[in-house]
Amino acid sequence: MRLQTILNSCQKFKSFVYQKAEFEHSEDNKHLYITVVPRKNSKGICSGCNKLAGCYDHLPERQFEFVPLWGFSVYLRYKMRRVNCMDCGVKVESVPWSDGKQTMTKTMMQFLANWAKKLSWQETARSFNTSWHKVFSSVKYIVDWGLENRTLNDVASIGIDEIAWKKGHKYLTLVYQIDRHCIRLLWIGKERTVKTLLGFFRMFGKENTGRLQHICSDMWKAYLKVIKKKAPQALHILDRFHIVAKINKAIDEVRANEHRKMQKDGYEPILTKSRWCLLKRKENLTDKQEATLNELVKYNLQSVRAYLLKEDFHSFWEYVSSAWAEKFLERWCTRVMRSKIEPMKKVAKTIRKHKPLILNWFKAKKMFSSGIVEGLNNKVKVVTKKAYGFREFSCIEIALYHQLGKLPEPPMTHRF
Numbered sequence: 001m002r003l004q005t006i007l008n009s010c011q012k013f014k015s016f017v018y019q020k021a022e023f024e025h026s027e028d029n030k031h032l033y034i035t036v037v038p039r040k041n042s043k044g045i046c047s048g049c050n051k052l053a054g055c056y057d058h059l060p061e062r063q064f065e066f067v068p069l070w071g072f073s074v075y076l077r078y079k080m081r082r083v084n085c086m087d088c089g090v091k092v093e094s095v096p097w098s099d100g101k102q103t104m105t106k107t108m109m110q111f112l113a114n115w116a117k118k119l120s121w122q123e124t125a126r127s128f129n130t131s132w133h134k135v136f137s138s139v140k141y142i143v144d145w146g147l148e149n150r151t152l153n154d155v156a157s158i159g160i161d162e163i164a165w166k167k168g169h170k171y172l173t174l175v176y177q178i179d180r181h182c183i184r185l186l187w188i189g190k191e192r193t194v195k196t197l198l199g200f201f202r203m204f205g206k207e208n209t210g211r212l213q214h215i216c217s218d219m220w221k222a223y224l225k226v227i228k229k230k231a232p233q234a235l236h237i238l239d240r241f242h243i244v245a246k247i248n249k250a251i252d253e254v255r256a257n258e259h260r261k262m263q264k265d266g267y268e269p270i271l272t273k274s275r276w277c278l279l280k281r282k283e284n285l286t287d288k289q290e291a292t293l294n295e296l297v298k299y300n301l302q303s304v305r306a307y308l309l310k311e312d313f314h315s316f317w318e319y320v321s322s323a324w325a326e327k328f329l330e331r332w333c334t335r336v337m338r339s340k341i342e343p344m345k346k347v348a349k350t351i352r353k354h355k356p357l358i359l360n361w362f363k364a365k366k367m368f369s370s371g372i373v374e375g376l377n378n379k380v381k382v383v384t385k386k387a388y389g390f391r392e393f394s395c396i397e398i399a400l401y402h403q404l405g406k407l408p409e410p411p412m413t414h415r416f
């Protein structure tokens with residue numbers, strides 16, 4: 001069987017022909033070169049207006065990297081034509097296998113991008129004998145195409161989240177669609193300021209914003225402000241995941257403070273290795289952690305009292321009626337305020353301040369479990385960790401859209 005036959009069965013072009021295929025040696029490897037020529041009497045397509053136009057002249061031969069075959073790198077060779085377009089004048093033709101700017105074929109870029117979803121960019125480059133930069137351009141090409149061709153008119157619910165990035169309190173703002181029929185990353189922005197989130201609404205557009213019914217977020221002031229201004233019609237819900245996270249953070253602080261104090265005062269360090277038994281839900285504890293917890297409870301410690309308050313708070317989410325939930329919340333906050341545990345008091349104050357938005361969770365009929373945003377948040381952490389090594393925002397941005405954006409892909413006749 002001829003190589004041209006194989007090529008035609010995976011990627012056939014109407015107006016071009018695969019001519020000859022030959023090996024060429026370089027220092028370290030053999031490469032396969034396939035010459036492509038226009039079909040006889042065919043016209044070129046003007047890259048300015050996509051209309052057919054007659055040939056003006058030929059540019060020097062170019063090489064386009066194709067999907068490797070049996071360990072050999074493969075290149076298409078082609079002399080681009082310049083066409084004489086009635087509307088645009090003399091223009092370089094557009095060819096179906098390349099977008100004109102890249103040295104890689106579209107097929108190769110899609111091939112690399114597909115692997116880059118499963119492997120890290122570095123691993124992808126190594127596996128296919130190419131450079132990190134080529135993998136990056138491939139993913140960027142696919143992501144750009146996807147962003148341009150995605151639809152945003154089916155979004156009714158969004159979740160807004162922030163994630164720490166780099167060291168030194170750098171944040172990214174992430175906006176997800178969290179509808180039952182589609183959960184995906186919609187947007188990423190630098191920082192977590194008013195300006196950041198306004199950037200999302202600018203991209204999203206007035207019409208799509210008008211369709212929003214639910215917005216989940218944490219208590220970050222800048223977000224609250226923008227949401228109120230931009231989408232007043234949507235029910236704004238303070239996300240369960242973030243409230244639980246706030247309480248856990250307070251517990252952590254109480255434990256660390258108390259631990260330090262006990263050590264200083266010369267007590268036995270009973271709080272060592274107690275972190276997870278205080279943070280995890282009781283039913284999720286391992287046997288060993290449960291034993292540690294049972295031991296701790298014997299002491300009259302702030303950490304333990306804070307832990308009990310936290311466990312108690314979980315019944316809040318069980319309420320059906322928002323009126324009863326509100327009563328519970330009030331009682332809980334009062335108890336916390338009397339507890340004299342400062343970090344917990346701070347949480348109670350915050351909760352009181354944002355009570356209406358927290359109670360909106362019941363109005364939304366508990367539609368948004370903390371699992372959705374939490375799950376996405378964890379996935380983002382995996383991607384940014386995997387992307388460790390490229391510190392540029394643009395890399396992280398592309399990697400996240402690629403992994404979590406559920407973006408459409410350019411149509412492909414053959415999957416390599």
Ligand SMILES: [Zn+2]
Nearest residue numbers: 046049085088
């Ligand atoms: Zn034209």
